[in-house]
Amino acid sequence: xxxxxxxxxxxxxxxxxxxxxxxxxxxxxxxxxxxxxxxxxxxxxxxxxxxxxxxxxxxxxxxxxxxxxxxxxxxxxxxxxxxxxxxxxxxxxxxxxxxxxxxxxxxxxxxxxxxxxxxxxxxxxxxxxxxxxxxxxxxxxxxxxxxxxxxxxxxxxxxxxxxxxxxxxxxxxxxxxxxxxxxxxxxxxxxxxxxxxxxxxxxxxxxxxxxxxxxxxxxxxxxxxxxxxxxxxxxxxxxxxxxxxxxxxxxxxxxxxxxxxxxxxxxxxxxxxxxxxxxxxxxxxxxxxxxxxxxxxxxxxxxxxxxxxxxxx
Amino acid sequence: xxxxxxxxxxxxxxxxxxxxxxxxxxxxxxxxxxxxxxxxxxxxxxxxxxxxxxxxxxxxxxxxxxxxxxxxxxxxxxxxxxxxxxxxxxxxxxxxxxxxxxxxxxxxxxxxxxxxxxxxxxxxxxxxxxxxxxxxxxxxxxxxxxxxxxxxxxxxxxxxxxxxxxxxxxxxxxxxxxxxxxxxxxxxxxxxxxxxxxxxxxxxxxxxxxxxxxxxxxxxxxxxxxxxxxxxxxxxxxxxxxxxxxxxxxxxxxxxxxxxxxxxxxxxxxxxxxxxxxxxxxxxxxxxxxxxxxxxxxxxxxxxxxxxxxxxxxxxxxxxxxxxxxxxxxxxxxxxxxxxxxxxxxxxxxxxxxxxxxxxxxxxxxxxxxxxxxxxxxxxxxxxxxxxxxxxxxxxxxxxxxxxxxxxxxxxxxxxxxxxxxxxxxxxxxxxxxxxxxxxxxxxxxxxxxxxxxxxxxxxxxxxxxxxxxxxxxxxxxxxxxxxxxxxxxxxxxxxxxxxxxxxxxxxxxxxxxxxxxxxxxxxxxxxxxxxxxxxxx
Numbered sequence: 001x002x003x004x005x006x007x008x009x010x011x012x013x014x015x016x017x018x019x020x021x022x023x024x025x026x027x028x029x030x031x032x033x034x035x036x037x038x039x040x041x042x043x044x045x046x047x048x049x050x051x052x053x054x055x056x057x058x059x060x061x062x063x064x065x066x067x068x069x070x071x072x073x074x075x076x077x078x079x080x081x082x083x084x085x086x087x088x089x090x091x092x093x094x095x096x097x098x099x100x101x102x103x104x105x106x107x108x109x110x111x112x113x114x115x116x117x118x119x120x121x122x123x124x125x126x127x128x129x130x131x132x133x134x135x136x137x138x139x140x141x142x143x144x145x146x147x148x149x150x151x152x153x154x155x156x157x158x159x160x161x162x163x164x165x166x167x168x169x170x171x172x173x174x175x176x177x178x179x180x181x182x183x184x185x186x187x188x189x190x191x192x193x194x195x196x197x198x199x200x201x202x203x204x205x206x207x208x209x210x211x212x213x214x215x216x217x218x219x220x221x222x223x224x225x226x227x228x229x230x231x232x233x234x235x236x237x238x239x240x241x242x243x244x245x246x247x248x249x250x251x252x253x254x255x256x257x258x259x260x261x262x263x264x265x266x267x268x269x270x271x272x273x274x275x276x277x278x279x280x281x282x283x284x285x286x287x288x289x290x291x292x293x294x295x296x297x298x299x300x301x302x303x304x305x306x307x308x309x310x311x312x313x
Numbered sequence: 314x315x316x317x318x319x320x321x322x323x324x325x326x327x328x329x330x331x332x333x334x335x336x337x338x339x340x341x342x343x344x345x346x347x348x349x350x351x352x353x354x355x356x357x358x359x360x361x362x363x364x365x366x367x368x369x370x371x372x373x374x375x376x377x378x379x380x381x382x383x384x385x386x387x388x389x390x391x392x393x394x395x396x397x398x399x400x401x402x403x404x405x406x407x408x409x410x411x412x413x414x415x416x417x418x419x420x421x422x423x424x425x426x427x428x429x430x431x432x433x434x435x436x437x438x439x440x441x442x443x444x445x446x447x448x449x450x451x452x453x454x455x456x457x458x459x460x461x462x463x464x465x466x467x468x469x470x471x472x473x474x475x476x477x478x479x480x481x482x483x484x485x486x487x488x489x490x491x492x493x494x495x496x497x498x499x500x501x502x503x504x505x506x507x508x509x510x511x512x513x514x515x516x517x518x519x520x521x522x523x524x525x526x527x528x529x530x531x532x533x534x535x536x537x538x539x540x541x542x543x544x545x546x547x548x549x550x551x552x553x554x555x556x557x558x559x560x561x562x563x564x565x566x567x568x569x570x571x572x573x574x575x576x577x578x579x580x581x582x583x584x585x586x587x588x589x590x591x592x593x594x595x596x597x598x599x600x601x602x603x604x605x606x607x608x609x610x611x612x613x614x615x616x617x618x619x620x621x622x623x624x625x626x627x628x629x630x631x632x633x634x635x636x637x638x639x640x641x642x643x644x645x646x647x648x649x650x651x652x653x654x655x656x657x658x659x660x661x662x663x664x665x666x667x668x669x670x671x672x673x674x675x676x677x678x679x680x681x682x683x684x685x686x687x688x689x690x691x692x693x694x695x696x697x698x699x700x701x702x703x704x705x706x707x708x709x710x711x712x713x714x715x716x717x718x719x720x721x722x723x724x725x726x727x728x729x730x731x732x733x734x735x736x737x738x739x740x741x742x743x744x745x746x747x748x749x750x751x752x753x754x755x756x757x758x759x760x761x762x763x764x765x766x767x768x769x770x771x772x773x774x775x776x777x778x779x780x781x782x783x784x785x786x787x788x789x790x791x792x793x794x795x796x797x798x799x800x801x802x803x804x805x806x807x808x809x810x811x812x813x814x815x816x817x818x819x820x821x822x823x824x825x826x827x828x829x830x831x832x833x834x835x836x837x838x839x840x841x842x843x844x845x846x847x848x849x850x851x
Contacts (some may be wrong), residue, residue: 045364292733
């Protein structure tokens with residue numbers, strides 16, 4: 001019965017994604033249409049031949065009336081034809097697929113680092129409240145929350161790559177894991193800081209709940225009390241934040257990829273905006289919206305695991 | 314006596330030893346991988362589409378045109394061994410033994426199979442570039458070819474003015490005299506391409522380029538790395554008859570941040586780097602820091618159709634108000650030449666005696682008062698977002714403040730900037746121009762002739778019939794002395810009428826590792842370097 005309910009919930013959620021996507025398309029279309037700067041003109045460089053500009057605009061469909069362009073865009077999206085980049089003629093799908101592994105590695109890696117370190121430090125701080133180590137942990141998380149990604153990135157390169165020479169500074173080399181280390185840490189610092197603070201505060205709330213006192217009075221070991229009874233309940237807000245942080249990661253990835261010269265979706269999107277490469281902008285935004293929707297769906301589904309009282313009806 | 318022999322022997326050993334060391338150091342070595350960085354992913358490896366310097370740098374390694382510029386900016390033969398000019402007919406005698414790349418991308422055979430380039434390939438290439446379906450942004454550079462308009466309009470199947478006379482002779486006929494025609498042909502768009510490969514790849518040709526250059530395309534990880542490998546069947550040899558190129562591979566990493574580029578250079582991961590201003594003091598005294606004037610001019614355009622710049626006195630005052638050498642020293646580490654006019658040093662027609670505008674704030678104030686602005690005025694300068702442009706704008710803002718002109722700064726991205734400036738909406742704007750070809754036509758006609766008002770380059774909307782006439786004559790006239798005279802007249806006139814604030818002429822620079830040999834800075838800029846002669850002494 002539970003599985004059927006969950007399946008029905010899943011279908012409902014997937015169906016609600018459709019209006020979200022339609023809305024995202026509309027917003028992206030409007031934004032890319034009203035922004036000043038003609039992609040055909042940018043392609044021509046500083047000295048443009050009006051006849052060729054006209055030819056390029058015709059081919060791009062930019063001289064069509066706005067409603068026709070919008071209709072074409074919807075049609076293209078729902079027929080899975082996202083077109084080709086105005087800038088270098090690569091298909092949008094190729095452009096996204098080619099860069100996805102880098103961004104996915106960064107996002108997943110940094111989230112793993114953030115969750116592991118964040119939850120551990122948060123639990124430690126909560127169970128050692130007002131001790132010196134608690135203050136240290138809070139201080140680190142404060143720095144992580146406040147320092148911009150760009151600043152952290154440059155500092156890490158300066159220390160570990162330039163001065164110590166332990167880790168490569170930029171690029172991907174031949175794809176070795178070591179190249180991802182600094183970018184993952186850079187990107188993971190902020191969500192980690194947030195998770196530390198949130199875990200600490202929710203844990204502090206939970207460990208003072210009656211059921212935790214009951215567990216202790218039953219003679220359970222402290223480890224079992226914390227990890228089996230307290231943590232599971234304390235994690236629900238943390239899981240919510242992890243879902244929301246996906247969006248932050250996707251924006252943070254733009255800076256991280258620029259600092260470390262990594263060929264990911266962040267760099268692709270920023271270049272596309274500069275060059276008014278509408279097909280790429282639309283494709284990447286659409287893709288990121290989908291990722292965001294899916295991440296939040298997974299978060300919603302995971303609530304049931306952490307708290308069986310949550311139902312999917 | 315024995316001691317004497319010994320001394321002579323030792324001296325001889327020393328001399329021969331040193332000579333041998335010198336010989337070893339000076340003899341080119343084969344092999345090695347050139348490691349370099351680009352600030353952005355090159356958008357185009359298709360010569361017909363490229364308009365930016367990053368793409369050009371890559372194209373120069375893989376493709377070749379009929380002629381090229383040497384490092385001093387003079388026209389030199391490339392795939393054309395020689396040429397005859399008879400009125401409007403240019404006959405090119407093509408080099409024999411030039412072959413297209415036989416493989417790319419790690420050994421995949423090309424569709425052309427590595428065959429020899431003939432005049433028919435040039436006929437096909439010119440038709441391909443000028444075909445409206447190709448939408449080449451620079452096809453109009455050769456719009457003087459006979460039959461260009463008919464071909465573009467569809468009333469002719471091909472360009473009538475491009476003919477293969479025999480296997481190694483190509484004839485190009487133009488419909489009017491155009492003195493910089495040869496210079497135009499050195500532009501990277503007009504590189505020979507193999508029909509078979511262009512047609513095989515169609516829309517994806519940009520990602521599988523095949524040319525005749527010293528290096529063949531190997532791989533391109535978008536936004537990450539572009540690799541080229543040696544073309545074993547390359548036609549060119551060095552002065553000693555050794556096969557070129559020397560290096561096995563060229564590897565260009567894409568590093569968008571100049572700080573990171575510098576750090577990578579310092580970690581010996583790059584052989585060459587751009588030196589951004591914060592690192593200049595560190596780099597300038599190093600043995601292999603190179604710098605030279607470049608064919609480019611940086612200016613602030615004043616829209617002569619808008620107030621307050623309709624008034625000539627205001628425009629002159631804007632020029633007298635700024636201290637160019639101080640600005641260049643203070644803001645740019647001295648990396649620029651104060652501009653007296655439009656034409657940059659090193660270009661044919663450059664006039665070193667041009668008076669221009671010296672720093673004279675008193676005269677500027679007088680002119681402002683005469684123009685009806687005794688207390689100055691307020692104006693907004695629009696520039697495209699960049700740290701360098703911002704520093705210069707702030708420097709000049711302070712200088713204009715001295716004569717009562719309040720300059721507000723507004724930065725927008727390049728697309729917005731270009732759009733609004735060329736539509737004539739912006740009264741005061743930053744702009745710069747780097748030569749497409751080494752001829753004053755590319756500056757005076759393109760940027761200031763009234764035929765080019767708007768997107769074609771005249772953003773100040775300057776319009777003077779005498780200037781128009783001179784710059785047109787410069788195109789038609791073939792006698793160098795007469796051309797020099799008309800361009801000198803035109804430049805004097807435009808400087809006097811000051812539609813721009815003439816600020817500085819660009820310099821180009823490069824910092825290379827000591828092991829890099831035969832590396833030279835071309836006058837067109839670092840981007841136009843060709844690596845066929847460069848070798849690594851390691």
